Amino acid sequence: MAKWGQGDPRWIVEEREDGTNVNNWHWTERDATVWSKGKLRELLVGIAMENETGRCEISELKQVEGEASCSSRKGKLIFFYEWNIKLAWKGTIKESGAKHKGLVEIPSLSEENEVDDTEVNVSKKKGDGDTLKDLMKTTGTAKVRAALAEYLKALKTEFTTGMILPTKAVATQDLTVERKVTGNTLQVQASPVALGVRIPTVALHLTELFDTTVEQLYSIFTVKDLVQKFSKSPAVLEAEKGGKFQMFDGNITGEYVELLTNRKIIMKWRCRSWPEEHYATVALNFVPAPGQTELQLDCKGVPVCKEENTKLCWQKQHFEEIKGAIISQA
Template sequence: MLELSWSGNTPDGAEAKGTIKIPELEAESEGDFEFEITVEEEDDSKRPIKEVVRTHLIPLLKEQFKKLGSDMVETHSKDVKIESSQLGPATPPRAVTPIEPAQIHTSTPPRSVTPNSDTVKSSSQTIVNTTNISEVVELQTSADQVYETLLDPGRVAAWTRSRPDIFRHIGSAFSLFEGNVTGTLLELVQNEKIVQTWRLKSWPEGHFSTVTIKFEQASDFTRVHITQEGVPIGEVDAVRRNWQSYYWNPIKSVFGFGALI
C-alpha cells in the first residue's frame, strides 16, 4: 500500500490536509487504481477541497502510476542480465556471482540442513535424492512490506532486475529471472505466510521443492523464516547462494531493508 499526504486551503482560507491511500500498486496495472481520500477533521466546509483532490489531483496521479511499472522494469533491467549458468549450477557446483559483494546477516543458531530419507521421482521417472534446508533472515522493515516485496510485480521487477511473471492468486504459476526460477503459489496468508513450489531450471525435469516463508514481526524488524523441502542433494550450496545473492541481498540493497554485511 502507498500513502500520500496532501494539504491545501478551503474557499474561505482555512487550511485542510489529509491523505491519499492506494491499496494496490502493481507494475502490470492498466490504470485501474483504487484511491482512498481522507480529510482530517472533515466537515461541510472541507468537502469542496476533497472534491478538488478527487477531480484534479487523482487524474494526475493515475497518469504517473500508469508509467510506474514500465519505467521501473526498464531502469533496473539495464543493470544486470542473469544467465541460467549463474542461477542454478548442476553438480559439481560452480560459483555463483552475487549481485552485491556482500553477505547477508542471518540470525543464530546457524541454518540447518535436515536429511530427508525419502526419494522423489520427477515426471521423467528420474529418482531424485533430496534434503531439506532452512534459514532465518532479518530485514529492517515491517512484515507487510516484506510480504508485498515478494509478491507485488513492480517490486519484484526492481529486485530481480528483470520482468517477472507473478500473480497474487493461489494456484497461479510464477517465473523469475527469465525463467530460471519457476513454481506455483500454493498458500497465501497476508503478511504471515507464503507457500509455493520452487525449482531451478537446471534441476531434473519436473522436480519441484516446496518453499514455506513465514514472517515474524519484531519491534523494529521482521524475521523471515524460510524452509525448503525437496532440494536435490548436491544442490544445497547452490540453492543457499541463490537465496542470498538473488533474493535477500538485492531486496536489502534496493529497498533499504538493512545493511549488507
C-alpha cells in the same frame, strides 16, 4: 543435405522447456567438491572397531583437500576426483582404561587407483597403546576403505541424478535409470517403467532479518513491480492460490500453493537447472520483530547436488538484493 526431419537425431535440438543438453549430446560438467566433503565426513567420522583388547573410533575429519567433478558427454558420465584426507582417531584399552589418540592419513584418493589399493597410513602419538594402533591398521584400515568405496558409489549414483536427461520421446513417461559402472565411466540407460526416478533431496532452513515492516516484506514477494525491482529483471506474477510465477529471466519458476496475507507464503519452486518437472516446496514465514521483520524460510525437496547453489540463490539473489531494494526506498 538431409531432408527436413531426416537428420541425425543426435544433432536435432528438440523443444524443451529447460533448453538443457538435448539428447545428452553436449559436454556438461558439475562440481562435486562441496558435496563430496560433506559425504566423506558423513561416511568416515564415527567409524568404530573393537576387539578383546580395546576399542577405537574415527573422531574427526581434520583435513580434506582436493576436488571432485562429474562430466556428461554422449550419454556417459566421466568422473574426476583427487583427495588428500586426514582423520583423527581415539581409542581406549579395555584392561587399563588408558586412552590414546592418533591420525589416519589418506594421501591420494583418486580415479587412478582402485580403492583397495589406496594408501592408508595409521600413526599414534607417543606412548603405549600399540595394540590400538594395530587394531586401526587392520580392522580400521579395512573399514576406512569400505567407507571410501561407499563415497565413490554415491558419487556415481546419488550425486549424478538428473545429469542424464530424458529426450522428448520419453519425456512424458516415467523413467527408471539403470547405472552400470565401468572404471571411471558410468553408462546410464533409461527405460520406461511405472515407478519413475527418485531424486535424493535435502531440506534447507534459513532465517534473515530485514529492516522493514511485515507488510512491506510480504509485498516484495507478491507484487510484480517490487519483484522486478529486487531481481533487476522482468517477472511474471499471479499472487493467488494456484497462480504461476517466473523471475530472474525464467531461471526461477513455480506456483503459489497458499498465501496468508502478511503471515505466510507456500509455493512450488524450482531452478531451471534442476531435473525437469522437479519442484521443491518453499514456505516463507513473516515474523514481526522490534523495528524489523524476520523471514523464516523452509525449503524441502532440494536435489542433493543443488543444495549449495540453492542456498546461495536465496542468500545472494534474494535476501541481499531485497535488502538493497529496501534501502533504496528509504
